[in-house]
Amino acid sequence: MKEMTPSARRSISRRGFLRTAALASGGLALASCDKNSREAFLQRHFRDMTPEELAGVLARLEKEQSARFGKAVHVTAEPPMEDVLFGYGLDLSRCIGCRRCVYACVEENNCSRDPQLQLIRVLEMPKEEGINIQQANAYYDPEEVPREDSFYMPVACQQCRNPQCTTVCPVGATWHEKDGIVVVDYNWCIGCRCCMAACPYGARHFNWAEPTVSPTEYNPETHFLGNRVRPVGVVEKCTFCVKRVRNGRYPACVEICPVGARKFGNLLDPQSEIRYVLENKRVLVFKEELNTQPKFYYFYGT
């Protein structure tokens, strides 16, 4: 047995002192901040919360955000529906690249206006090349679209069945829900951006600065895992408009599209529009070779 060091012989060890000091200062810091931020700090992971805890968190968020935006904001957390697996279809032969979907998405999902954050990117590609990302241009700005020699391919989250973004997340802040939507717990995200590196579609976006949405533009109907206001330093993504679709509605991009290129529905319902697309049209998934198994299907309607 080793001889005891002088410090260990004393009643307070160095290690013990430091531990107590750290706990005390942490506790003091928590005690000194207001109740809301204390609760936010101690908030658990979305999937670990009990229904009562979740209700408390939602009530707190509603209160905070109603005060911040000066109107009644609702924050809910509708769970996935039974026997529903969402799928999306996009008709490449119809899309004209007008970007109406991009801005409808920003409005619905309360994305930051400044700095700009958009969840849909519309790629313009030469027709003769086919789908060739090296030839893609997201910054096209002609007087009129579609341009004769180009076709357009909007890209957002492909809601993979085998998502790489969720496997790389070191804290489990993003996951695949039962109804097929890949979601983020913004309070659990540490902003490491590993998921952005893992996503082959560039579908995840980082809030580099505090997101700004004017109170008049703020959509007050929000979901905890979707369009509620994001803190700075977290990653966000398309959630198929989780607030809308879990209440039975179509996503915002589907409803705005002036050419009806966007289709949405339940993959488990044989009568749904999306199943009709899969059964009757020529369908492709983007970057199929990566085995991400998207539930976002591009098709040719003609």
Add this chain to the structure above:
Amino acid sequence: MLKTDASPGKGGRFILAAVCLAGLAAILITFPGPLGASEPTTPAETAGEVPAAGAAGPTHSGPGTLYQVPPPPLSDYFPCSQCHADMEVNRTRRVLTEEHEDIVLHHDEENRWCLDCHDAGNRDMLRMASGALVDFTESYRLCGQCHGPKYRDWKAGVHGKRTGHWRGDKQYLLCVHCHDPHAPRFKPLKPLPPPVRPENLR
């Protein structure tokens, strides 16, 4: 009618609904027109719900109802019989100079002419190739005569746009809500602004 059809189906109820539907269909065959109504209704009035079109109309499964909104985009002239009732029918192909000069046919204009789709006898109705009259709210039946595959896709909700609920009440649009029947090709649009390049994001 579709409401009955669309109520959440349980085995027995479904059979009952099917029997009711068969009965209604029989009634419809006996009394043509919207549920045997003798008064001609304007399209705006019947636009609220899907006409009982059977196999011809758009299909919809699951709970909820399929609605057509908004009413068909008819010109201010409607009802056409206001003027045409007292006019003599002129079947000569010609460029219109006195009225409707704004309509330039750009829809298989080599082979077609106003009276191929508009009925000469009843100007408030459309006319199928068979001679059957079709209300303006059911104009898709007329379009479907030539555009079969599109008509099939549209009925399934895949050509064109539906809004509302993916499982529940939906609104559908007529062909003519998006395509001008006299010049159906889509007009180009001004795109909304491109995204800010990452190097310019501040």
